[in-house]
Amino acid sequence: MDNSPARGTRDLLPSAVALRDHVLARITEVYHRYGYQRIETPALEDLTRLTGGQGGENEKLIYQVLRRGLxxxxxxxxxxxxxxxxxxxxxxTVPLTRFYGNNHANLPLPFRSFQFGPVWRAERPQKGRYRQFNQCDIDLVGEPSVLAEVELIEATTEALAAVGLPGGATVRLSDRRFLSALAAASGLDESLWSTFFIGLDKLDKIGWDGVRTELAERGLPTEAVKSALDRIQSLTGLSADKVADALANALPSTEPQPFIEDLATTVGCLDELARTRELRWEFDPTLVRGMGYYTGQIFEIGHPASRSSVAGGGRYDRLIGRSLGRDVPACGFSIGFERIVDLLAERPSRESVAVLFESDVPLARALHVARELRAVGRTAEVLPRSGKIGAQLGRLTAAGHTSLVHLRSGEDQPQERELER
Known part of the structure; x- marks a missing residue:
């Protein structure tokens, strides 16, 4: 019988779980300070909700469950x-929208939601991609202004710093409304916008020439594609004070473009934040993100040690309306929990006392010593003495114990001593 886990899933040893607990605890502490409240949603959802056309390519990766009674x-x-x-x-995100539709009458407005839990995708397993993995999300529901975007970015970058993520992370920012306006200004018919966005989203993998080739093969007009890509390339490397004017120049229109002011406000707030702590940001006109439910600003956090983003999110003002019957403004940010864990070089230390007792020492005495240690907040494990002392001490150290209380018969006041690491 094969006892290995299913492909794309993993068993986690205690040391791995301890690291994950450490990361989650630090993230939770930060998010709670911002007012985000933990909720839980079921692993199973109605299939029609999951396949509503808003999950992008992920809808092709759903694990479907047979009906009962077949x-x-x-x-x-x-x-x-x-x-x-x-x-x-x-x-x-999709479960959150159903949750809010069902429970909004009992929730504050705006509602700051925090979720952590497993999700499943029928991925092709590879390093950093698993069929079962954990996501860590915060969402601000009911806030229409860019307060939502700015707060989500600030809280998430603070959480990543709190877990000890090495320096070098960069926040990339764009807007789905900007991408639509750019496609229209370049002469692309609206029916071709999604094809254009899909091609643009592959820029980091295939480069500018690859994007041009792919869009041409998909039948997009050459001149319109050239115009769009030229406009995009002119908008890279902008400072906060240049974003609004550069966008206005690239997107000439007689109609007001509210997303320009929104983006200018967001990058202005990020620029101000960057003066008080380590934070890198950039307006990235090539950022697309694959989910179909985004309606406004979108953002990702990249790290030089990871080929993929370590966090991502955006505004989705129309998704909750599918559950509630009326649109509710909403914005969310998801941390790539597995990628963060993989990037951390230092494992959290585990302070634990091994209470080791000889065979002629009453068990009640060993339990009493351990009980006293736990009463003052220490971690203590009771273990019988066995085998060669040196070998057992080595096993204790390997198991993560940091100190030892060795109980011998006739010794009234045993001393705690550190174990050699």
């Missing part, structure tokens, strides 16, 4: 849609 065997020509009704969630 006959055995099932007729060979039965459509798959008649066999399944539930699916494992592929992110935490």
């Amino acid at each position: 006959p055995d065997p099932v007729a060979a020509d039965t459509p798959v849609a008649d066999l399944v009704d539930l699916g494992l969630r592929f992110d935490l």
Whole structure:
């Protein structure tokens, strides 16, 4: 019998779980200071909700669950849609929108939500990509202004600093409304916008020439593509005070473009924050993000040690309306929890006392000593003495114990001593 876990999933040893607990505790502490409240949603969601056309490529990776009560065997020509009704969630945003639709009457407005839990995607397993992994999300629901974007970015960058993520992270910022306006100003028909965005999203993998080639192969007009890409390239490397004018010049319009002022406010706040603590940011006109539900500003955090972003999110003002029947402004940021854990060089120390007792020492005495240690907040494990003392001490050290109380018969006041690391 094969006892290995399913492909793309992992067993986690105590040391790995201890690191993950440490990371989650630091993130939770920061998010709580900003007023975000922890909620939980089920792993299973109605399949029609998960396949509503807003999850991008992730909708192709859903683990579907068979309906209860199916006959055995099932007729060979039965459509798959008649066999399944539930699916494992592929992110935490779609469940949040259902949660808010069901519970909004009992929630404050705006509502600051914090979620942590497993999600599932039928990925092709590889380093950094798993079929079951944890996500860590905060969302600000009911706040229409850029307060939401700025606060989410500030809180998340603070959380990443708190867990000890090495320096070098950069916040990249753009806006779906900007991308749509740019496509329109370049002469692309609205029916081609999504194709253009998909091609642009591959820039970091295939480069400018690759994007041009792919868009041409997809049948997009050459001149319109050239105009759009030229405009985008003219908007890189902007300082905070240049963003508004540069966007206005690149997108000539007689109509007001509210997203320009919004972006200027956001980058201005980030620039101010960067004067008080380590923070790098850039307006990135090539940033797209794959989810179909984004309606405004989008953002990612990149790190030089990771090929993929370590956090990402954006505004999704129309997604909750599918559950509630009316649109509610919402914005969220998700930390790539697994990637953060993989990037951390230092493992948290584990302070633990091994209470070792000889065979002629009453068990009650060993338990009493451990109980006293725990009463003052220490971690203590009771272990019988066995084998060669040197070998056992080595095993204790390997298991993460940092000190030892060795109980011997006739010794009234045993001394605690540190174990050699």
